[in-house]
Amino acid sequence: MSRLEKALDRVRSERSTFGSAYEIRSPKEGGLSFVEYTTARSKSGLIPITSVGRQVPSPTDREWHAMEEEIIASEYVLTIENDLELEDFVPYTRSTLGRATQFLQRMMIYAHSSNVVGMGVPRIGPADRGSIDVFWETRDRTLLINFPSGETIANYFGRKPKSEISGRFDPSEPRPELLFWLAD
Amino acid sequence: MDLWLAEEIPDPDLLFYRFPVGNLRSGDDRVFPGVFAENKGSMSTDWCKYSSAAQTRSRQGRPARFAIIRLVVGQIREIDDMSVVHSPTQNVAGQPDNRAHTSVFGIEAGVGRPAELGRKERIRTELYRRFNTWEIPPHAPVDPA
Numbered sequence: 001m002s003r004l005e006k007a008l009d010r011v012r013s014e015r016s017t018f019g020s021a022y023e024i025r026s027p028k029e030g031g032l033s034f035v036e037y038t039t040a041r042s043k044s045g046l047i048p049i050t051s052v053g054r055q056v057p058s059p060t061d062r063e064w065h066a067m068e069e070e071i072i073a074s075e076y077v078l079t080i081e082n083d084l085e086l087e088d089f090v091p092y093t094r095s096t097l098g099r100a101t102q103f104l105q106r107m108m109i110y111a112h113s114s115n116v117v118g119m120g121v122p123r124i125g126p127a128d129r130g131s132i133d134v135f136w137e138t139r140d141r142t143l144l145i146n147f148p149s150g151e152t153i154a155n156y157f158g159r160k161p162k163s164e165i166s167g168r169f170d171p172s173e174p175r176p177e178l179l180f181w182l183a184d
Numbered sequence: 185m186d187l188w189l190a191e192e193i194p195d196p197d198l199l200f201y202r203f204p205v206g207n208l209r210s211g212d213d214r215v216f217p218g219v220f221a222e223n224k225g226s227m228s229t230d231w232c233k234y235s236s237a238a239q240t241r242s243r244q245g246r247p248a249r250f251a252i253i254r255l256v257v258g259q260i261r262e263i264d265d266m267s268v269v270h271s272p273t274q275n276v277a278g279q280p281d282n283r284a285h286t287s288v289f290g291i292e293a294g295v296g297r298p299a300e301l302g303r304k305e306r307i308r309t310e311l312y313r314r315f316n317t318w319e320i321p322p323h324a325p326v327d328p329a
Contacts, residue, residue, distance in 0.1 A: 076209050083204035083249055086223045126207055127218035127308075128291075135217055142313070144217050144305045157305035166302025 060112050066121040067108055071101045074124035077132065090130030090149050100124060100132040100147040103154065103171035110174040111183070118183040136182060143182055147171065158182075188272040188283050191233075195258030199229035199268070199286055200240035202250045205322040213323070215253065215316045217308040226287035229255060231270060235284035237319045238327035243282065247326045254319035255288075263310045265303075266290035 130149030
């Protein structure tokens with residue numbers, strides 16, 4: 001069993017016993033934290049005795065905080081006005097932005113719980129007709145996910161050497177295949 | 185005044201594309217894929233034969249509000265489904281005359297084109313990969329000419 005498979009197995013086991021090992025808090029409340037369980041053996045297996053919140057002391061901590069900063073900075077899109085007086089202009093809404101940023105948080109949590117490092121932090125910005133782009137750009141790959149205004153799906157296209165991916169999905173769940181595509 | 189005819193634009197020629205600085209994040213002037221968008225069915229640009237970048241920036245008034253990206257016609261045409269058509273505006277109600285006006289088609293899926301998931305994202309990625317620098321950057325001094 002590979003290291004990644006072992007890590008995923010451990011996370012699944014923890015989730016089935018304790019629920020998620022993560023709590024999502026607003027940035028003002030300190031952002032992501034682990035819920036650390038102290039465990040003891042019993043006939044039924046591992047049981048939680050207490051939980052202690054703490055900051056993540058790992059390389060992924062920097063990635064998480066960079067993502068939080070990006071999410072906060074992305075709120076500027078809500079102030080964009082129709083400077084070109086475009087007929088196609090649709091205002092940017094907190095609902096659309098929220099779909100994009102919540103999906104990004106889900107992906108990052110999934111990455112951390114799977115011990116995947118290297119997903120990187122995308123740029124969040126405005127696109128056409130009130131839609132929001134989440135755009136990863138690294139040395140050899142790009143992934144562009146667009147969250148349309150007033151729709152519950154997202155569209156994407158990614159390119160790296162010898163590989164292209166595209167499609168649409170429901171962003172209410174993380175997409176492991178995109179994560180592994182970004183981080184491999 | 186003679187009517188301006190639409191001309192064939194050679195591949196090596198340049199187009200100037202105007203983008204509002206107000207759509208950029210404060211302190212981050214980088215181009216991003218969302219810059220490339222259609223309005224009323226095409227992306228409006230100006231052909232370098234009849235316009236300078238500075239003129240394109242000033243065309244709608246208050247030029248300091250805009251930055252300019254330079255596009256190369258042939259590199260746009262390299263992208264699947266994209267086309268460049270000279271479309272001068274003249275004597276059109278509500279629009280200033282503009283002999284340089286050029287339409288870039290193909291970001292949105294057109295009628296009769298097969299559905300392709302992620303198509304618009306692919307095309308915007310391609311445009312961004314080719315044209316991700318400013319010809320006139322945001323907040324650049326306005327050319328007095």
